[in-house]
Amino acid sequence: MNLPLFIARRYFLSKRKKNFINVISLISMTVVAIGTMSLIIVLSVFNGFGDLLRSLYGTIDANIIVTPATGKSFDYSAETVNDIQSMEGVMSITEVVENNALIKYKDAQRVAKVKGVSDNFIKEGRLKESIAYGQFQLKEGDVNLAIIGFGIKRDLSIDASNDFYPLQLFYPKNVAPNMMNPEKMVNTMNILPGGIFAVEKYYDENYVYVPLDFAVELFSYQGKRTAYEVQIDESISMSEMKTRLAQMLGPDYKVLTNEEIHGNLYKILKIEKLFVFLILSIIIAIASINIFFSLTMLAIEKKKDVAILVAQGAPLKVIRNIFLFEGCIVAFTGAFIGLILGLGISYAQQTFGFVSMGIQTAIHDAYPVQVEFMDVIYTVLCIVMITLLTSIQPAIKATQKIDLHHLQ
Numbered sequence: 001m002n003l004p005l006f007i008a009r010r011y012f013l014s015k016r017k018k019n020f021i022n023v024i025s026l027i028s029m030t031v032v033a034i035g036t037m038s039l040i041i042v043l044s045v046f047n048g049f050g051d052l053l054r055s056l057y058g059t060i061d062a063n064i065i066v067t068p069a070t071g072k073s074f075d076y077s078a079e080t081v082n083d084i085q086s087m088e089g090v091m092s093i094t095e096v097v098e099n100n101a102l103i104k105y106k107d108a109q110r111v112a113k114v115k116g117v118s119d120n121f122i123k124e125g126r127l128k129e130s131i132a133y134g135q136f137q138l139k140e141g142d143v144n145l146a147i148i149g150f151g152i153k154r155d156l157s158i159d160a161s162n163d164f165y166p167l168q169l170f171y172p173k174n175v176a177p178n179m180m181n182p183e184k185m186v187n188t189m190n191i192l193p194g195g196i197f198a199v200e201k202y203y204d205e206n207y208v209y210v211p212l213d214f215a216v217e218l219f220s221y222q223g224k225r226t227a228y229e230v231q232i233d234e235s236i237s238m239s240e241m242k243t244r245l246a247q248m249l250g251p252d253y254k255v256l257t258n259e260e261i262h263g264n265l266y267k268i269l270k271i272e273k274l275f276v277f278l279i280l281s282i283i284i285a286i287a288s289i290n291i292f293f294s295l296t297m298l299a300i301e302k303k304k305d306v307a308i309l310v311a312q313g314a315p316l317k318v319i320r321n322i323f324l325f326e327g328c329i330v331a332f333t334g335a336f337i338g339l340i341l342g343l344g345i346s347y348a349q350q351t352f353g354f355v356s357m358g359i360q361t362a363i364h365d366a367y368p369v370q371v372e373f374m375d376v377i378y379t380v381l382c383i384v385m386i387t388l389l390t391s392i393q394p395a396i397k398a399t400q401k402i403d404l405h406h407l408q
Contacts, residue, residue: 025294029334031287036338036379037345039280043375044346046273048368050266054259056200059126061258062094062229063238064245069254072099073224083248084228089236094120096227097215102170103208105156112152113206114169116215117229124231127197127209134160134195138211145194151205153196166190167208171218189218281382288390291327295394299323320395327391335383339376346371 066084068074076095085093097116102109117138127147128136138145146167148158159165171187191210198204216222232241238257246255259266299306306319346369349355353366 025291025330028287028290028294029330029337031290032284032331032334032383033338033341035280035284035287036335036383037342038338039277039284039379040339040342040371040375041346041369042276042280043273043379044342044350044369044371045367046269046276047370047372047375048350050269051370052368053262053265053269057258057262059129060199060203061261062124062126063232063258064230064242065256065258065261066228066230066245066249067226067254067256069252073097073221073226074252076223076225080249081228084230084245087241087244087248089233089241091231091233092120092124094118094124094229094231095212095225096229097212097219097221097224098226099171099215099219099221101218103152103156104168104170105158106165108156110152110155112149112208114208114210114215114218116210116212116218118212121209121229127199130197130199132196132198134193136195138194138209140194144191144211144214146191147195147197147209148193149204149207150196150198151201152208153193155205158193158196160193160196163192166192169218171220173220187218187220189214277378277382281386284383285386285390288331288386291330291387292390292394294330295323295327295391296397298326299394299397323395324388324391327394328387331383331387331391335380339379343371343376 081093081095084090095118098113100111101114103112103114119138122136122138125136131147132150134147135145136147138147148160148167152158153160158167167190169189169191173185173187191214210218216224230241230245232238238259242255242257246253249255349367350369350371356366
């Protein structure tokens with residue numbers, strides 16, 4: 001007669017002893033739980049870093065940046081600026097002139113990126129929350145002020161409260177071949193430090209923000225711009241606005257979203273996340289080898305019981321399903337425990353920030369965590385696949401070479 005799966009399994013379990021097989025199963029379950037928990041936590045940390053970078057760069061960079069398709073600069077056109085400003089969804093436009101310059105303060109000097117921005121930059125307040133010292137302003141009356149990255153301030157020992165020592169900025173001119181006077185080969189301009197910002201290492205160590213007209217004069221970019229930075233309404237899709245701007249401006253301009261500007265960084269994060277997923281999946285697979293051995297030993301131990309079930313009319317499919325079910329119980333129990341622990345720890349870290357980065361200058365006190373539903377799905381699918389692969393061979397072996405004469 002055909003025995004249901006649960007009756008056949010109960011027949012096995014009623015006769016099972018607490019032996020070495022049970023110990024291996026328990027170890028396998030524990031390792032699978034730890035691997036699953038680690039997988040959920042690590043993937044969530046990668047997601048957290050990705051979201052942190054997006055929010056961080058969102059406070060520095062504009063939603064969309066228009067740059068020349070070729071070269072460093074393009075001709076400034078008030079008509080073009082007005083056309084962009086009149087587009088539905090465009091909130092503001094910041095005109096930009098950016099280039100490298102030599103900065104000298106007292107006896108210290110170094111090269112940095114000097115970024116001249118129009119008045120809309122201050123109105124948008126993109127760096128306002130990151131000002132560590134001084135004021136968020138580029139002009140005080142007729143006096144030009146510079147907003148300096150913390151790394152540059154540290155390297156040059158800049159005292160932003162001292163109005164007697166300005167920054168000296170140097171940029172080479174386009175000189176004639178026969179010019180012999182060195183002083184006429186370089187544009188030199190002075191500007192007072194107004195504020196110090198601290199937001200992210202790359203920006204802190206490389207950028208100085210100055211008024212647009214100051215940068216135009218320093219770099220001799222009269223009638224030219226290096227970029228237009230466009231802020232759009234939150235309800236408007238960036239990809240949609242990018243398409244509309246690209247169609248309006250034509251092939252002479254390159255239109256990039258904030259995400260595309262830092263595309264390489266986000267790509268690296270995704271690659272690292274993928275490799276971590278593969279490595280931890282391999283660890284879970286190695287742990288599942290114990291399930292393979294425990295089921296194989298169980299099949300050997302239960303040969304007589306299998307023969308009894310077959311003699312009573314149990315189909316071989318039912319016997320195979322018993323062993324598959326045993327492997328699934330071990331793996332899925334461990335996976336379920338690991339999943340609950342991983343999600344619990346991730347949400348606790350996200351809410352309370354128990355684990356700090358341990359760095360005083362870190363932009364975020366605690367490790368950022370963000371649980372994504374698809375990560376949970378991929379983890380579950382991975383465990384299901386590994387479990388089936390490690391359980392199917394012992395299940396098939398258990399139904400091979402059944403000797404019914406051994407019962408007589």
